[in-house]
Each structure stands twice: as C-alpha cells, then as structure tokens.
Amino acid sequence: MPWRQVAVLAFWVIPAVSTAEMYTWIDDQGVAHFTDIKPGEREHKQVELRRPSLIPMRENIRRGERVSTINRQINRSLEGDHDGNRKASAQQEARELKRKNARCAGYRERLERIQQQLRAGYSNDKGNRLRRQRREVSQKLSRECLLG
Known part of the structure; x- marks a missing residue:
C-alpha cells in the first residue's frame, strides 16, 4: 500500500518539476537576479532552459x-619549412x-x-x-x- 502512495505522489511531483520556469531581471543597482517565481510587476525575461550536454x-x-x-x-x-627544419622540428x-x-x-x-x-x-x-x-x-x- 505505501508504494502506491509513493507512486501517486511521484506522478504529481515529477511533471511539476520538469515544467519549471526561470525568470531573470535587473534591479536598480544593476545586479542580475534569477528566480523560478515570476517577479510580478518588474520588467523581466523568461529564461529558456536547455538540457545540459553530456560528453563522457x-x-x-x-x-x-x-x-x-x-x-x-x-x-x-x-x-612551410624546408625538409631540414621539418626533421629538426620532428x-x-x-x-x-x-x-x-x-x-x-x-x-x-x-x-x-x-x-x-x-x-x-x-x-x-x-x-x-x-x-x-x-x-x-x-x-x-x-x-x-x-x-x-
């Protein structure tokens, strides 16, 4: 029975996390701020999040x-060296x-x-x-x- 509750909870939590939005704005002192909560009245931009590229x-x-x-x-x-210089460099x-x-x-x-x-x-x-x-x-x- 507890597994079923965990599965239901995961079913509701995982989609909410995967659709998180990110916002950025600059305050009066010129400092850039980032948040996942919409900054309300302030002028802001929505940041497009991309999956990180993983290279082994x-x-x-x-x-x-x-x-x-x-x-x-x-x-x-x-x-464009001569052959002698190429041998020396090699x-x-x-x-x-x-x-x-x-x-x-x-x-x-x-x-x-x-x-x-x-x-x-x-x-x-x-x-x-x-x-x-x-x-x-x-x-x-x-x-x-x-x-x-």
Whole structure:
C-alpha cells in the first residue's frame, strides 16, 4: 500500500518539476537576479532552459587529442619549412613527447605510492596530507597528460 502512495505522489511531483520556469531581471543597482517565481510587476525575461550536454570524459579526451593533432598539422603547413627544419622540428617534438611521457609515468607512479600508503593505514594528519597530495598529483596528471 505505501508504494502506491509513493507512486501517486511521484506522478504529481515529477511533471511539476520538469515544467519549471526561470525568470531573470535587473534591479536598480544593476545586479542580475534569477528566480523560478515570476517577479510580478518588474520588467523581466523568461529564461529558456536547455538540457545540459553530456560528453563522457574519454570522448572529451579524444576530442582534445584530435584538436591537438589538427593544430600541429596546421602549424606545420603554415610554417612551410624546408625538409631540414621539418626533421629538426620532428626530432624536437619527439623529445618533448618523450619528456611528457616520462613526466606522466612519474605522476602515475607517485599516485600509486600515495594510494598504497592510504591503503596501509594512517593517522588523521597523515591521511589528510596524503589525500591532499593525491588530489594535487591527480590534477596534474589529468591536466598535463590526459587533457593536453
């Protein structure tokens, strides 16, 4: 019996939430306000709400890699360098890639060491420090290695 009441309640609440309207107006001091209640006498605009676009992280990374590849190709074609300069730039690019891969491997190793320390047990202070380090290294890894 309680499930039936929950179903009836959901039947009435969900459509009301999905049809919410959003309004915006600017007050006398130039501050923009947003609300879901119609502002009455004030001059206002109704905001059109769109569903957020969701791109999985892996697809986002692939797009970034494709854009980077396209940018490199465009830069090469715009430079119009001679073959010798192209070889030198290709070697330089290979060195940079090797450095980046080594740096990323270091981040991964450091992250794994921190994870092992967290799994092994810790005091509160050490745990907070390890979680902070894990967060920082993880951000560096994603920023420098995964996203670009």
